Amino acid sequence: MSFYTSLNGLKNAQTDLNVISHNIANSETTGFKKSHTQFADIVAGGALANPKLIQGIGSRLEAISQNFSQGALQQTGSALDLAISGDGFFNTVSATSGQTFYTRNGAFALDGNGNVQDGSNNILQVFPTDATGAITSTTLSNCTIPATDVAGAQFAGLTVADDGKVTASYDDGTNIVVGCVAVASFLSPNGLRQLGSSNWAATGISGAASYGQPNTGKFGALMSGTLERSNVDIAEELVGLITAQRNFQANAKAIDTASQISQTVINLRT
Incomplete structure (x- = not known):
C-alpha cells in the first residue's frame, strides 16, 4: 500500500x-x-x-x-495600452470565428480597417454612444474608428478616458466619441476557462458575464497608457518550487x- x-x-x-x-x-x-x-x-x-x-x-x-x-501597473504612454484598475475584464470578439474572449491584457492597436484589436484579430467591444458620449444601447459592438469624419477630415489621434469613452480626433479639430469600453464581470471568475494568450472564456461555473461602464459600481477604472503586468511573485514561486x-x-x-x-x-x- x-x-x-x-x-x-x-x-x-x-x-x-x-x-x-x-x-x-x-x-x-x-x-x-x-x-x-x-x-x-x-x-x-x-x-x-x-x-x-x-x-x-x-x-x-x-x-x-x-x-x-491585481498585477503591477506599468506606464507605456501609448493611448491604446489599457489597464483596468480594479475588477473586470476587457471583452473581445474574434473577427474570424466570432468567439468571445475575456482578458486583462489591454495591449490594443488599430488595424487597417480602423478596428481596435489585440494583435490576434480579436476586436475590442464597446457600448454604442451618441455624439455627446452617452451610452445608447447595452448591445456591444466592435470598436471601429472612422478614417474620416463627416466633413472628410482625416483621422489624427485617439484618447481613452478613465470612464471608458473612446474619442477620435480629426485634423480639422473635430472630436467624436466612437464608443465606451465595456467591462465584463463574473459571479465566479475562478470558473473561467483558460484559453492561452491571457484570454478566458465563460463557463457554467463562472456564470454569464455582466457588463458595465468603467469606474462605476463594481467595475474598475480604466487607465490609458498603462498595461497590467503578470501578478506572479517570483520570490514566492521559487519558495514554492523548492517545497x-x-x-x-x-x-x-x-x-x-x-x-x-x-x-x-x-x-x-x-
Missing part, C-alpha cells in the same frame, strides 16, 4: 511543479494570472468502520485555482524505503 500512497504523492508533486513552472514562465506575460494547486487527503474506511482504525492512503488533486489579484521539489524527493524516498523493507522480508523468507 505504501508504494501506491507514495506514487500518488509523486504525481501530485509533479503537478505542483508543473503549475509553478507555468507561473514562472509567464512572469513577464501581460495580463497573466497565476494559479496554485489544492490537494485533499484520501482515507480508506466504510460507514461501519471503527473511526480509530481508518487509515490514510495518500492525497489527490482537488483543484488548480486561478488568482485574479514541491522536497515533497517529490520525500515521496521518492518513501518508495525506496518500502522497496528495501520488501526486499528484506523476501530475503528472510528465502
Whole structure:
C-alpha cells in the first residue's frame, strides 16, 4: 500500500511543479494570472468502520485555482495600452470565428480597417454612444474608428478616458466619441476557462458575464497608457518550487524505503 500512497504523492508533486513552472514562465506575460494547486487527503474506511482504525492512503488533486489579484501597473504612454484598475475584464470578439474572449491584457492597436484589436484579430467591444458620449444601447459592438469624419477630415489621434469613452480626433479639430469600453464581470471568475494568450472564456461555473461602464459600481477604472503586468511573485514561486521539489524527493524516498523493507522480508523468507 505504501508504494501506491507514495506514487500518488509523486504525481501530485509533479503537478505542483508543473503549475509553478507555468507561473514562472509567464512572469513577464501581460495580463497573466497565476494559479496554485489544492490537494485533499484520501482515507480508506466504510460507514461501519471503527473511526480509530481508518487509515490514510495518500492525497489527490482537488483543484488548480486561478488568482485574479491585481498585477503591477506599468506606464507605456501609448493611448491604446489599457489597464483596468480594479475588477473586470476587457471583452473581445474574434473577427474570424466570432468567439468571445475575456482578458486583462489591454495591449490594443488599430488595424487597417480602423478596428481596435489585440494583435490576434480579436476586436475590442464597446457600448454604442451618441455624439455627446452617452451610452445608447447595452448591445456591444466592435470598436471601429472612422478614417474620416463627416466633413472628410482625416483621422489624427485617439484618447481613452478613465470612464471608458473612446474619442477620435480629426485634423480639422473635430472630436467624436466612437464608443465606451465595456467591462465584463463574473459571479465566479475562478470558473473561467483558460484559453492561452491571457484570454478566458465563460463557463457554467463562472456564470454569464455582466457588463458595465468603467469606474462605476463594481467595475474598475480604466487607465490609458498603462498595461497590467503578470501578478506572479517570483520570490514566492521559487519558495514554492523548492517545497514541491522536497515533497517529490520525500515521496521518492518513501518508495525506496518500502522497496528495501520488501526486499528484506523476501530475503528472510528465502
